[in-house]
Amino acid sequence: MADKSNDPVVLWQTMIGEMEKGFNAFANQAMTSPEFSKAMNQAGGVTAGAQKQFGELMEKYLLSMNLPSRAQMVGMAERLQTIEGQLNEIKAMLHQMNAASGAASGYAGAPRPPRTRRPPGEQK
Amino acid sequence: MNAPPGLDIASIPERIQSEVQRAIQRSIKGVEYFSSSGPALGSTPKDILHVRGTMNLYHYRPLADEVYRVPVLIVMATTNRGYILDMVPGQSFIEFLLKRGYDVYMLDWTAPRPEEKSLRMEDYVLDFIPDCVRRVQQDSGEQEVSVIGYCFGGVLSLLYGSIFNDGPMKNLICFTTPIDFREMKLFSNFSDRRYFDVDRLIDSVGNVPPEMILSSFEMLRPASRTVSQIQLWENIWNDEFVKSYRMFDRWATDTLPLAGEYFRDITKDLMWDNKLYNGTMTVGGRKADIADIKVPILHAVAEHDHIVPYDAAKHLIPKVASQDKEEVMLKGGHVSLVAGANAVKRLWPKLDSWLGGRST
Numbered sequence: 001m002a003d004k005s006n007d008p009v010v011l012w013q014t015m016i017g018e019m020e021k022g023f024n025a026f027a028n029q030a031m032t033s034p035e036f037s038k039a040m041n042q043a044g045g046v047t048a049g050a051q052k053q054f055g056e057l058m059e060k061y062l063l064s065m066n067l068p069s070r071a072q073m074v075g076m077a078e079r080l081q082t083i084e085g086q087l088n089e090i091k092a093m094l095h096q097m098n099a100a101s102g103a104a105s106g107y108a109g110a111p112r113p114p115r116t117r118r119p120p121g122e123q124k
Numbered sequence: 125m126n127a128p129p130g131l132d133i134a135s136i137p138e139r140i141q142s143e144v145q146r147a148i149q150r151s152i153k154g155v156e157y158f159s160s161s162g163p164a165l166g167s168t169p170k171d172i173l174h175v176r177g178t179m180n181l182y183h184y185r186p187l188a189d190e191v192y193r194v195p196v197l198i199v200m201a202t203t204n205r206g207y208i209l210d211m212v213p214g215q216s217f218i219e220f221l222l223k224r225g226y227d228v229y230m231l232d233w234t235a236p237r238p239e240e241k242s243l244r245m246e247d248y249v250l251d252f253i254p255d256c257v258r259r260v261q262q263d264s265g266e267q268e269v270s271v272i273g274y275c276f277g278g279v280l281s282l283l284y285g286s287i288f289n290d291g292p293m294k295n296l297i298c299f300t301t302p303i304d305f306r307e308m309k310l311f312s313n314f315s316d317r318r319y320f321d322v323d324r325l326i327d328s329v330g331n332v333p334p335e336m337i338l339s340s341f342e343m344l345r346p347a348s349r350t351v352s353q354i355q356l357w358e359n360i361w362n363d364e365f366v367k368s369y370r371m372f373d374r375w376a377t378d379t380l381p382l383a384g385e386y387f388r389d390i391t392k393d394l395m396w397d398n399k400l401y402n403g404t405m406t407v408g409g410r411k412a413d414i415a416d417i418k419v420p421i422l423h424a425v426a427e428h429d430h431i432v433p434y435d436a437a438k439h440l441i442p443k444v445a446s447q448d449k450e451e452v453m454l455k456g457g458h459v460s461l462v463a464g465a466n467a468v469k470r471l472w473p474k475l476d477s478w479l480g481g482r483s484t
Contacts, residue, residue, distance in 0.1 A: 013358070016351055022394065023347035032313050044336075050378040077417070078239055081177060088174055096262070110308065117190040117225040119480035 162292055162370035166207030166216045173229070174259050175480070178243070178383070179252045182206075182361040183229050187222035192483035193295050195227040195264040197256060197279035202248070202382060205231035205336050208209040208375050208463050209274070212367075217462060222471045226483065227264055231256045231277075236383040241330040243383035245283075245390070248409030253284045257292060259468035268294035270483060274462060275300050275432065279400065281414045282440075285419065295482045296421045296438060297475060300432045301461050303414070304401040305394045307436035308342055315395045322391040334379040341379070344430050372459065400440060414440070420448035422478050424471055427453055428459035 030036060059069055068076075141169030174181040198218075200206040209230070221228050231253065260269050271293050275279030286295050306312055312322065313351060325332070339345040342349055352369070359365040382390075399405035405412045421444055425437045434453070441451040454461060454470045461471055 007139075016354060019345045020351040024345045027346045028310060028344070031310055034313070034316065034318070037313045037316040038125070038319045040314065041316075041321070044320075044325070056224050076236055081237070081239075088176070092174065092262075095352070098174060113189050113191050113195040115191055116263075117188070117192045118484055122481070122484075 146361045150357065153360045153363075153366065154357075155419055160216065161365055162374060163212050165212065165371060166205075166210045168210050168216055168222070169211070170230075173263060174256070176232050176252075176255075177240050179256070180232045180234060181229060181256045183263060184218055184222055185221065186227060188224055188225040191225050191227045192480065193259050193266060194268050194270050194483040195229060195266055196221065196270045196272060196479070196483075197260050198228065198230040198234065199253065199271060199273040199281045200230065200232045200276040201277045202233050202280070202386070203276060203377050203380055205375065205380065206230050206303065208459065211371050211375075211463055215371075215464065215468065217467065217472060220468070220476075224476050224480070226479070229260045229263075230257070233332060233380055235334070235381050236331050238330055241326075241384035244385045244408075245393070248280050248386065249283045249287065249412070250410070252279060261292065267292050270295040270297070270479060271295040273299070273301060273381050275302075275458070279394075282414050282417065283405065283407055285313050286412045286414050286416045287407065287410050288420060289416045293419055295417050295479060296417065297479065298421070298423045299471075300426055300429055300437060300458055301423065301440060302434050303433045303434040303439040306401070307433055308431075311340065312332045313393060314340060314343075315391055319397050320391070330384050332382040332384065332387045334381045336378060337382065338348070338379040338454075341376075341431065343425075364367055368464065372464070376459070403443075414443050415445055417444040418446050421450075422444045422475070423449075423451045424455045424461060424475070425451065427454050427459070428456065429458045433459040448482075 063069055153372065166282045170182040171185070172180065175184045198206070198209065200209070210216045213219060218228055218230070257269050257271075259269060269292055271281045271285070273279070273296070278298035281296060282301065285296050287468040302308055315322070352373070356366070356369050359369075393405060397404070400414065403413045405414060421441070423437070423440045424433075425433075425434055429437070438451070441449050452474055453476070454466075455467050456470065460466050
């Protein structure tokens, strides 16, 4: 059998693995410095500010195009959410009524197994 | 010229042939990779019990003829989708639990909508989890419920358990749950209060975009994505490798946004003031000290967890008041602890042997 230490494929995979470990360790060390945090958050702050301004600009543009604004879409989403909530309440009520009627059925109408299981060591 | 020691000259033609075959397979499978959609995930049959905005409560259909009395509610981390625990048949934690006779519910999350940016920690701990527990009680007809929390789902479960410490939680299982947030060194540095203006961020973006969450996770191991893509190319001839790669890659990149105010609470209370570790945490004005937890508790941690290092997680078991408590450290990383081939052999049987006797 060939010695794995001389197999070029194994050598390549080992090298990639070691490079990954080395680079991650190096980057992690660099990222624990306060300077990194400062630079990262400065860049992040600029991006967030730009994103906010872009969002406001888009809203004005949509308004001028006679398209629904974000606020209107959010309003619609809230109404849909209320309808969804009410549907779920109706489902829950139907489920409760089904359970109260004494039918031993699951949510999907299938019979449910008894809750009598014991751990393997304790089984009769 | 002599061959280097250990090199088997006779095996070279065979090796070249094998590599050529693999190269051909790579080309064929590479085309297949980009033209197919990957395995269907999260397909264990379930019913949606309740949906309210970002909150989803599922009930999985039993797979055993007889189930344990106490139902199990899994609380998923708010940053990721719950199908990590239900990948494909044979590699699904949910399927495993169902086959071992547990009645399983999951509190899973979808992306919070723009209008949900005002959700706070108290909405998760004092509203969503209690609401789901109540619905599990109602659906199962049982008063007691065991709770399993994964990663930040574990933090939410701990906060819930410390406030509602008179029940109905019967057992608590946490997977890779951080307590000392100072020990999450990189996240701690990313959110250094001297430079990270969380108020400005949340006031600007509303909900924290998933790209930001994903890049902060990827920054913990910046070379790993590139290396995993090299490994994919090397192994693209191997259907099992590709299937596994696609499952985990899809899940890892399917990150959820976080509700703005909730993120602000996490940053200020946990990252900056480390209140969970210090025992000074409050949620909605109510004291939430994990020292008040008395139920049986199991904490599973991963030996090579780069997201929640052991130093961040190790305080959980010493701090809770429970008499019946155990920490188990298993080989693997933050994700491979709970999903994949290693989890099938290590964590899942351990959890079953711990929980079974406490579920009757």
